Amino acid sequence: MGANLALKGRMTEFGVTQEELARRMNDAIEEFTGRQGDVSDRTIRNLLSGRTRRPIARTCVALERVFGCSVEELGFSPPRSAAPPEDPVQRRSFITSVVGSTTASFVPVPRRIGASDVLRLQDGLDHLTALDDHRGGHSALEKAALAGAQQTLELQQHGVSERVGQQFFGIAADYTSRAAWSCTDEGRLDQAQQYLDRTVILAGMSLDWAAQFSAWNQIAMLARQQQRHNDAVAAAQAAQALPITRRDPLLASLAQARLAIGYSNRNDTQAALRSLGHAEEALAKADRASRPSWIAFYGAAELLSMTAIVQQRLGLPAEAEASSHRALAITPDRYRRNRALSTVRLALAQLHQGDADLACATAGEVFGIMEGSDIPGRIRSELRAFNHAVGDRTPGSRTGAEWADRLRANRS
Template identity: 55%
Template sequence: MEANRHLADALKEAGLTQNELAESVNDYLRSVGREGTVSDRTVRHWLTGKTRWPHPRQREAVEAVFGCTAGELGFTPPAGRPSPTRTEDPVHRRKFLTAAVVPLIAARPHAVGTTDVIRLRSGLDALTALDASRGGHEALERAALAGAAEALDLQKRAASQRIRQRLFSMAANYTASAAWSAVDARQSDRAQGHLNRALYLAGMGKDPVAELRVWNSHAMLAVHRGEFSQAVDAGQAAQATAVTRRDPLFASLAHARTAIGHSTVGDRQGALRSLGHAEDALAKASLEESRPSWVAFYGPAELLAITAIVRDDIGDSAGAEAASHRALAAIPQQYRRNRALATLQLALTQLHQRDVDQACATAEQVFALMTGNPLPGRMRSYLGDFYRDLTTLAPDSGTAREWEDRYRSEWSQAR
């Protein structure tokens, strides 16, 4: 008897337990007027290979949950029996599988279960991918708030207390996405309100990962507002969340965010100590472990980008430049906004070493990287920092004047 690795992989990717898959299958069966009798034992038989070809209605339901065929999930019919074609209503199945972003689809009338959570998670992943490419903007923020509203509406009809908590967690993460979009767009007041709401929802969902996500954004918002001691406090609050004791990657992110806070208040030793803790924790983390999509940006490349910021803040511009080059060599291409920000940080480190011509040439690359999309507010603000430093350090440089003309032109187009 051979274990069904395809189904096991699908379960892992969806973040489902055996019992949750059983609930999802039963939800689907009830939604089409059939009795839901699948148990966690049934799923165990599927996984171990004891049941190689489930009952037709069960196959239909499990295909709907995962959005692929029984064969793709590792199920095989008995020898000599051809795989039947699907008999379910294709219109119903499309509705069941749709993962909405904007507009979100109306909730189904049956009791809300795991499949609703999966659908909401898919929409959240789509928003995260959009942010990675384009950055924060109002349409993304509105979509995230709509997702949060749907999750909160669905929790009123949840099939169990555990499903209610998962939907509160979904609402927290959607709201945190809206908050992050506002942070990136430099809409500080809106971001603050969203973060406060997300923290409450994360508590309702008993979700320490969402709590860390909120404190991470709180720390970034505090830096943008010039509230540097609060950035340290938020980073330390992130360190105190339960997930940092279970997963060193999250611990590393919290320490890295605290390092930036220390560097902004001029605490050189505190900044370097926190960077060291971040590096040590990341060395212990498994980068292959399944985690929420929002944290996919963080790893060795992002830690190097943060290191560049910290070292530039504490006056080690040469060390910051080296870290920036290493970060840019490692940041994946799909993180276009992050690559543009790391490029701009490289330009700042070069400028702070008085290499004006090279700094201006590097800063020019930011506009090319973001071609086709408006510059997010946070990036425009950092470009403003570069412009101010440039006019202070090299007011009479011809290269500087040429860059200033380009900057003014791009700034007017970015509004």
């Protein structure tokens, strides 16, 4: 029996002490069980010394959430209740198999249901998040998410423990939330509302604060698109009030950014700028702790993009242009939709400063960014809004006519 060098190396890489690792693992356990974990310094010492080579399932899930890799990569053997390893080809074909049918079943019901199934279902959520990052919302993503929610709830009915059952409710909430988001991104807001109503119920049954945060975050976004700005503020405040938000600066930052947008849409300048300041302060305190994949999009680039929205709403186009430039400079290429949206907002800020030619050239870059994929409804809506703004500011101009022709030619 020797020291676990793999775990020690990961701790060094992440810059965490034994005490900090215990705290993060307990937080992770609370997120997926609804109850604070009982990982102690002694637990960590046993893991590092090699005394514990096959941790219990709960500990395995917590380790994988904190470090973002399998327990095998951390030098451990999986728990004895784990299902046989999933074939890599089967894993890669997840999306293909799911989107082919709304009734597709991509997680077989095993004889023993437990932590391994939780991990497999969460892996499916990660695949959907990656697909959304690349293409944006579309009907195949919606169907895959609904199939995932259905499969999860079917597993929940197979006599699982209370703890695992709550986890399944949380995962079903996340899948339903993905379906809602796909509809929101496509511009099908009424359908998105129906899915979100269901999401809130499932998240409440799960006792999973992260799932509840995700639901309120989406409700705030949907309310903004529906022009229900008081509701958007209330939803962001609900997200802000959750216990997990008070503990996690990253979530606190996102909730404050949503509040800032809501306040700006209500023309409450001071409240909007104050919330932006709080969002920046909280983000500066955020660490690299493991979190659900859906929030991977949020960081400095997204906060700058949301800042540009607030500044534009408050009549500060020069500041909005600067924020949009900064956002685009650091937004990863894989977030194509985010880059496209920031580009439209940059174009709008340029237009509001009187440079229609530059603004139209900037907006035209969206078609190159999204080349090879249908343009999601939310981006098309932003482009139409930009087109109307060009018409209002340069009526009868050649620039406006050429832009309108280009927009029509790139309908998809």
